Amino acid sequence: MESMASAFGRAVTAHREAVSHAEAARARLRAGAGGDGVSAQASEDARRFAAGMQRMAEGLTPGWLGCRLDAAATALPTGVDAAAGRPLAVRLGEASPAAGSVFGVVVPFVGAGHLAVDSDARDPSVARWLRGLLLRVLAALPDGALRVAAVDGATLGAVFGPFRVMVEAEAWRRPAIDLPGFQQVLAEAEERIERVQAGEADPSVLLLCVAAMPAGAGRTEWSRLAAIAHAGPAAGVFLLVAGYPPPQHPGLEAAPRLERTTHLTAAGGGLFRVSDPPGPYRFSDDGTGLAAPMRLDGSPPDDLIEAVCRRLAKAARVQASTDFAALMPVEIWQESSVGGLRTVVGREGRAECVLALDDATPHWLVGGRTGSGKTVFLLDLLYGLASRYSPDELGLYLLDFKEGVSFAEFTPTAVDPSWIPHARTVGIESDREYGLAVLRTLSREMTRRATELKRAGVTKLADLRAGRPDVAMPRLVAVIDEFHVLFEGNDAVARQAVALLEELARKGRSYGIHLVLASQTISGVEALFAKTESIFGQFPLRVALAGGGGVLDQLNDGADNLPIGAAVVNAATGIPGANRVIRFPNAEAASVTAQRHLLWNARPPGDAPPAVFAGYAEQHPDADPTFARLSPDVRRRRALVGRAVDVGLPTAGFTLDATPGSHLAVLGTSPVGADVLYAAAVSLARQHAPGTARFLIAPLVAAADEAADAAVEAITAAGHHCETITSTQYRTHLIDLAQQSEPGGGQATYLVVFGADAASNLLAASDPITYRSGHDDLRAVLANGPGHGVHLLGWWRTLSRFSDDLGPTGGGEVACLVALNLPSSDIGSLLGDYASEWQSRPNRALLIDRNDNRRTLIVPYVRPGTFDQIDDMA
The missing domain is CATH 3.40.50.300 (P-loop containing nucleotide triphosphate hydrolases)
Structure with missing residues (x-):
């Protein structure tokens, strides 16, 4: 079959010959030779030329390339008149070399x-x-x-x-x-x-x-x-x-x-x-x-x-159309993150849509209303990254602040023990404080990397890794779903989070730390009012799903009326005219599970599961590895009371030694107080060699009976003397402990009082002979006990009774406090800090260590089943 180029060449040759004949005829006419005969011959030549050119034009432009564009063209097949990758000629219009003669003008094009x-x-x-x-x-x-x-x-x-x-x-x-x-x-x-x-x-x-x-x-x-x-x-x-x-305008270059x-x-x-x-x-x-x-x-x-x-x-x-599996690479972990991270997130028309986390688009904003597919898009993104880059090239920090299980896919569960090896920490239904802890962790890592870069004499992670391939410094991606929750209100948590986020957004790209923030909206967040440009200006890539147009410019309505499964991608901070519409697939459960198992089975030897924080989860003492590892081989004994709301859920507790104030008070009406006291007492028993500690257990309220009985059983099993006492015996033991300078022959003594407020009236009474009250003896034990190995662990259900029992010192003799469902005003009066922003809520407590000037949000220990018996802790 003749090529387009050669056929067009023949047509051009015919055109040039015709032009030459026409010029010769015009020359004869100008010379007066031939007259009408020349003119008639020229007209006939023009007609023959036009007819010949029309035939060649039709040969060059088969089907749609040269047909009449009318209703009859509907019957023509599409996609058969030209081949991709080969030149085509197309009809542009009609030329008339002389009256009554026309031909189609054809030129090479695509x-x-x-x-x-x-x-x-x-x-x-x-x-x-x-x-x-x-x-x-x-x-x-x-x-x-x-x-x-x-x-x-x-x-x-x-x-x-x-x-x-x-x-x-x-x-x-x-x-x-x-x-x-x-x-x-x-x-x-x-x-x-x-x-x-x-x-x-x-x-x-x-x-x-x-x-x-x-x-x-x-x-x-x-x-x-x-x-x-x-x-x-x-x-x-x-x-x-x-x-x-x-x-062209005068004076301006063309x-x-x-x-x-x-x-x-x-x-x-x-x-x-x-x-x-x-x-x-x-x-x-x-x-x-x-x-x-x-x-x-x-x-x-x-x-x-x-x-x-x-x-x-x-x-x-x-x-x-595409599916989840089509987004994944044929072979996992074949890419290098030295220059950035790239993955396929869907299709733009028939082409793959590849997005990057690199110097040009270091951070992303993702917006979409509930049900828009935002979680699906994030799963497509994260699995695509985790499949292209090994754990040595990529680390993930995942936070979800809403009630859902967006990122549970990345963690081991009772049903499926697999996890994504890249995940460092995963927060599900996270507390704001946990989000703040993750930002602090990333900030510390950024500072560490900055030091490494300075030592190497470079300013960017890519330069360091290019020159030092032995340096293990993967790119880190923090994905925060419903991130606006972290900044709600204008309290200390929000202010600190804004400062950290701004620092990470401005500096993170140089150190390989990238942020992906997802939410239904970015408007109306009070803590961000003055920081919109300084923070979000660092997020050039915007992904707007259905109802998520708020992440685009105010004049950009490209996300209006988007269907589910579609998104507008804009790499120019959301300005109009830079939109790309893509489609992303649903993350089918079977495909996701298969990909997770593929990644998990390829994990490096010794790879540990991610630190998981599930905001709804209870924390049981026996499920805490630190609690389970307790032994007498310790230098200083700690009363363990729960898990800190921090990356890795570190065990929270207080050191009880000879330091003044080394006593524990659990405050609040919640029955969880009995479980916290149980955990503290049992943890101390495990840190003493059998028979070297004495425990006096005083269950003074019915709500604590089960916890107190469980404590007695566990302490006795640890080989210690454990005595259950009544409120009257509690009063008697206080007298003895207040008078002894070295009680128990050098043994540590722990006085564990469940419902200490129930004995307040009894302690208020004075002895008719000595005029000493139980409060006097209690305060003497608190003041002098730590130096003689005596420690009080008590649960007071009301702050007023606690204050009455401890007297005018305002509780200063007890340095270790666990506040359960106390209002912030009570915390303020107890600590003399009326700016306290503590908000009590179920399954949370505030740990206050006055010796270390430390306040930590914790998930308090509970025994299994405790919350099943509680209607309202708040």
Whole structure:
């Protein structure tokens, strides 16, 4: 089959011969030779020339490339008239070399060069012609072979209105209508050229179709167009530009001429001059182009465009569909994170959408209403990253502040022991304080990395790792779902979190620390009012799902009416015109489980599961590895009371030694107080050699009976003397302990009082002979006991009774406090700090160590089943 180039060459040769004959005839006429005979012969030659050119034009433009664009064209098959990767010729209009003779004008286009017309789409004939030409190429090439990036700076996209089905099917991007959008289209073409030049194969064609330059376009954009015209054909990028070159203004430099381009120039009367086309075959010897002016073809009927687009859009939807498994690489852990992180998150039309966490887009904002698929998108992202990069290249910090299990997929469970090896910590239904702890951990790591970089004499992680491949410094990604919860209100937690987030957002990119913040909205967060630009300005990549347009610019409505499973991706901080619409697949449970097991089975030897904080979970003493490892081989004994709300859930407790104030008071009406006291007493018993400690257990309230009995059983099993006493015996033991300077023959003595407030009235009574009250003896034990190995562990249900028992010191003799469901006003009066922002809530307590000036939010220890008996702890 004859190639397009050779067939076009024959047509050009015929044209030049005809021009030569016509010039000879005109010369004879000017010389007065032949008269009417010459004129008649010239007309006949013109007709034969036109007929011959028409036959060759029809041969060059089969089917859609040259047919009449009317209703009859609907019957033509699509995708068969041209081949991807091969040049095609297309009909532009009709030329008339003489009255009564016309032929179709055909020039090489996609695969060979570009087209430009100096009038833009504000000229109705140009707008109609653009639509027809676009339809020809679209229908001629195979399905999926052509991607169109449209620009319409004059009619707000109306030129491309009949093609809206292609936009709705996400086969095309929405037309750019302003300068930022135009710049984004240029950037897309430049990126495509760079990828192909770097060796990436892409068989599709990218056509930049500019109906009119947007306002503000100037020398910079024209130069970029010229560069694309030069380098584009080798990378499958072609131009169809109306309004180029733009009118030249006096004193200003003319726009650069586009290489490898056929130029159409308005000649008046609706006619256009056609320049010599690119390539070896030229219409003229002198550069004048086609000998006859051309009238542009008109527009096909809108229903013809829509019929073709519906056919192609259906195929595009099928080809654009994807599933979770298709996002994953063929082989796991084959990528290096030295220069950044990249993964496929979905499809943009029929092409994969690859997003990056690197120096250009170091942090992301993701927005979407409930049910928009935000969690699914995050799972697609995280599994894609974890499958491409090994744990030596990537570490994950995952936080979820809502009631859900977004990130439970990454942790071991009772049903499935597998986990994602990259996860460092996972927070599920996290407390704000836990989120703050994670930010502090990342800030400390950033400081450590900054020191390493300074020692190496470099300023970026990529430079350090390139020069020191032995340095283990993976990129860290912190994903925080419903992040706005962390900043609610304007309390100390919010203020500290804002400061840390701002630091990480500004500096993190240099040290390989990246943030992905997801929420339904970023507006209305009081703590961020003054920091919107300084923080979110560091998040250039925005992903807006259905109902998540708040992460885009206020003037950007690109996310309005998005379907579930679709998202707008904008790498220009959300400004209008930079939107890309993608589709992402649902994370099917079976596929996710299979991928998790694949990663888990490939984990390095000795890999430990992530530190998991589940905000709803109880903490049982026997489930704490630190509690289970307790032994007498310790230097200082600690009363353990729970797990700190911090990364790794470290065990929380108090050191009980000879330091003044080494006593424990648990405060609050919650029955959890009995369990905390149980855990503290049992933990101390395990830190004494059998028989070297004495425990006096006083269960003074019915709510504590079970916990007290369990404590007696556990302490006795540990080999210690354990005596259960009544309130009267409690009073008697206080007298003895207050009078003994070295009680128990040097044994440590622990007085454990469950419901100490129940004995307050008894202690208030004075002895009629000595005039000493029980309060006097209690205060003596508190003041002098630690120096003699005597420690009080008590649970007071009310702060007033605790204050009455301890007297005017205001409880200062007890340095170790666990506040359960006390209001912040009580905490303020107890500590003399009326700015306290403590808010009591179920399954939480405030640990206060006055010796160490330490306040820590903890999950208090409870025995299994305790919360099943509690209706309201708050």
